[in-house]
Amino acid sequence: MIRESGRDEAERHFEIQREASLAGLAHVYGNEPFPDDAVRARWQTFPGTVLVAEREGAIVGVAGLEGEWLHGFYVVPAYWGSGVADELHAAAVERGIRRLWCLAENGRARRFYEKRGWTLDGETRVVEYPPHPLDVGYSRSD
Numbered sequence: 001m002i003r004e005s006g007r008d009e010a011e012r013h014f015e016i017q018r019e020a021s022l023a024g025l026a027h028v029y030g031n032e033p034f035p036d037d038a039v040r041a042r043w044q045t046f047p048g049t050v051l052v053a054e055r056e057g058a059i060v061g062v063a064g065l066e067g068e069w070l071h072g073f074y075v076v077p078a079y080w081g082s083g084v085a086d087e088l089h090a091a092a093v094e095r096g097i098r099r100l101w102c103l104a105e106n107g108r109a110r111r112f113y114e115k116r117g118w119t120l121d122g123e124t125r126v127v128e129y130p131p132h133p134l135d136v137g138y139s140r141s142d
Helices: 007-024 036-045 084-094 107-115
Strands: 002-005 049-055 058-066 069-075 099-103 119-126 134-139
Touching (some): 002 007, 007 036, 007 049, 049 084, 069 084, 099 107
Parallel strands (some): 069 099
Antiparallel strands (some): 002 049, 049 058, 058 069, 099 134, 119 134
């Protein structure tokens, strides 16, 4: 099930991002400590819409949407490859997302987006968290 979530569930949004990031991005962030306070505050104050994916009553995926932007897309690693990400992504696209940032070195996420019609838009930015990796921009036209 995909549903809207609120700030009252921000702690779970944070937990999912943390778990997914530690599992999937260790090769990017290495021994850098996870920025708990900043990420928690981000979900507590997120001004857009937050969608969550639930399985058996537990939140296992989260997506932050604001205007045409996807501002964070995370699934609990135990649910990678289960279809949860596909459902959450489809719901986000239905709500009008057309742009996102993805870590240049996050091959798993980049393959996921590219298989679903996202294309590089030529933009890059430096991520605010140490060691300050590079994000690449993606867009879709539909």
